[in-house]
Amino acid sequence: MKRWTIKELYAQKPVGEEVVVKGWLRSQRKTKTFNFIILNDGSSQGDLQIIADAELPNYEQFSKCGTGSSFAITGKVVESQGKQPIELHATNVEIYGNVGEDYPLQKKGTSMEFLREIAHLRPRTNTFGAVFRIRHHLAQATHKFFDEKGFFYVNTPIVTAMDAEGAGELFRVSTLDPANPPKNDKGEIDWSEDYFGKQAYLCVTGQLEGEAFATALGSIYTFGPTFRSENSNTPRHLAEFWMIEPEVAFADLDDIAQLGADYIQYMIKYAMEKCPEELEFLNRFIDKGLKSKLESVANAPFKKITYTEAVEILQNCKKKFEYKVEWGADLQTEHERFLTDEHFNGPVIVTDYPRDIKAFYMKQNEDGKTVRAMDILVPGVGEIIGGSQREENYDKLVERMNEMGMEEDLYDWFLDLRRHGTVPHSGFGLGFERAVMYITGMSNIRDVIPFHRTPNHVEF
Numbered sequence: 001m002k003r004w005t006i007k008e009l010y011a012q013k014p015v016g017e018e019v020v021v022k023g024w025l026r027s028q029r030k031t032k033t034f035n036f037i038i039l040n041d042g043s044s045q046g047d048l049q050i051i052a053d054a055e056l057p058n059y060e061q062f063s064k065c066g067t068g069s070s071f072a073i074t075g076k077v078v079e080s081q082g083k084q085p086i087e088l089h090a091t092n093v094e095i096y097g098n099v100g101e102d103y104p105l106q107k108k109g110t111s112m113e114f115l116r117e118i119a120h121l122r123p124r125t126n127t128f129g130a131v132f133r134i135r136h137h138l139a140q141a142t143h144k145f146f147d148e149k150g151f152f153y154v155n156t157p158i159v160t161a162m163d164a165e166g167a168g169e170l171f172r173v174s175t176l177d178p179a180n181p182p183k184n185d186k187g188e189i190d191w192s193e194d195y196f197g198k199q200a201y202l203c204v205t206g207q208l209e210g211e212a213f214a215t216a217l218g219s220i221y222t223f224g225p226t227f228r229s230e231n232s233n234t235p236r237h238l239a240e241f242w243m244i245e246p247e248v249a250f251a252d253l254d255d256i257a258q259l260g261a262d263y264i265q266y267m268i269k270y271a272m273e274k275c276p277e278e279l280e281f282l283n284r285f286i287d288k289g290l291k292s293k294l295e296s297v298a299n300a301p302f303k304k305i306t307y308t309e310a311v312e313i314l315q316n317c318k319k320k321f322e323y324k325v326e327w328g329a330d331l332q333t334e335h336e337r338f339l340t341d342e343h344f345n346g347p348v349i350v351t352d353y354p355r356d357i358k359a360f361y362m363k364q365n366e367d368g369k370t371v372r373a374m375d376i377l378v379p380g381v382g383e384i385i386g387g388s389q390r391e392e393n394y395d396k397l398v399e400r401m402n403e404m405g406m407e408e409d410l411y412d413w414f415l416d417l418r419r420h421g422t423v424p425h426s427g428f429g430l431g432f433e434r435a436v437m438y439i440t441g442m443s444n445i446r447d448v449i450p451f452h453r454t455p456n457h458v459e460f
């Protein structure tokens, strides 16, 4: 007999039909003559209620099974008087596996920290089921959004020799024996003996290679894993995270800022359409204001200010910050959160940052002090998008690279994009987990990725 998912059952309500459902026991409640079994199969937020009569031959066995046990249950779909429109009247209950006495998810109200330690089991909870179904739909929304706009999906390399962000937050990729590396005459490690013949790293961005494709196919995006060895133990940094990076030929900073806002709003609307039950659940148990926040952000235009204006707002407000606000310094999380959570009470686009705190490839403004950069900040999270118009002028780009002491031959191919048919172009990176945090209301980035990698943590 065909297995039905619980999602399919609720969608089609095949009253009178005999079906099989397979899933994990959420709870069972015994009466004298039957059991109420509550089953979830992960297909949706919804549980199925099943009536299992005491006459069933293995009633004693399955009645003893604990929360988390796996069952295949055959039965007839009947209309229900309960909360759900239908329930199942069981004719057969097959036990796949009971749980051991030490099953860690039996107790209610386990902490997020504890659930991180059992990240292999936490997807079975209602909260993580909701988060990861939403994460799936946001990934689908991403591909749909860009595809509908005529962008091409490009897979850029994960192993690279370039530190494109210049932040030195690289993970080395090497096959040399760390105990006995080959040395050159000066006694330094001889990287020419390494696998790639030079030093190699995991990528911190796919942007530079993305630019090669944008200056050929016009509009492209990447969606892949990104690695940064930054030693920031914060609720919004991971060592391994996923990034979406559109790169658009002939686009300027305003175009790309608009694209970023449209993309965030598209994801929000997509989640509201595809995951109403998940959002309802998270709104009840994780973040009470979630639904109203998403509804208000979905359609309203984003506020837009320059970095210089942001600094003025921060310097003139009454709030005491831990980090001093000074023109020229990067905005700290507390500053970003003040702008989004308190001053604007919504997302805000900040443009034209000081050039000295930004990457080499950003287009320089006429003022000689700022670059055509933009960050999109959202309440509860802070920065979710970082982007810029790119420097398309060969001389200016080389000058900046020299100033920053970059190895020019590594980037020679990148300079070709300016030597041959250069065009104005712009792009941004959106941290996928930051977007999932924002749209699910989860407050720690470790809880929106299946298995998190952070300093001193590479479990599972």
Ligand code: ATP
Residues within 6 Å of the ligand: 165, 228, 230, 236, 237, 238, 239, 241, 243, 383, 384, 385, 386, 387, 429, 430, 431, 432, 433, 434
């Ligand atoms: P932050 O100031 O928050 O460290 P950043 O300026 O280093 O961010 P960018 O280099 O602009 O970030 O990267 C683009 C986007 O990637 C960011 O807006 C953010 O959403 C995401 N991102 C950056 N670093 C991380 C990280 N360590 N973990 C998760 N997401 C990240």
Ligand code: MN
Residues within 6 Å of the ligand: 230
């Ligand atoms: Mn960073």
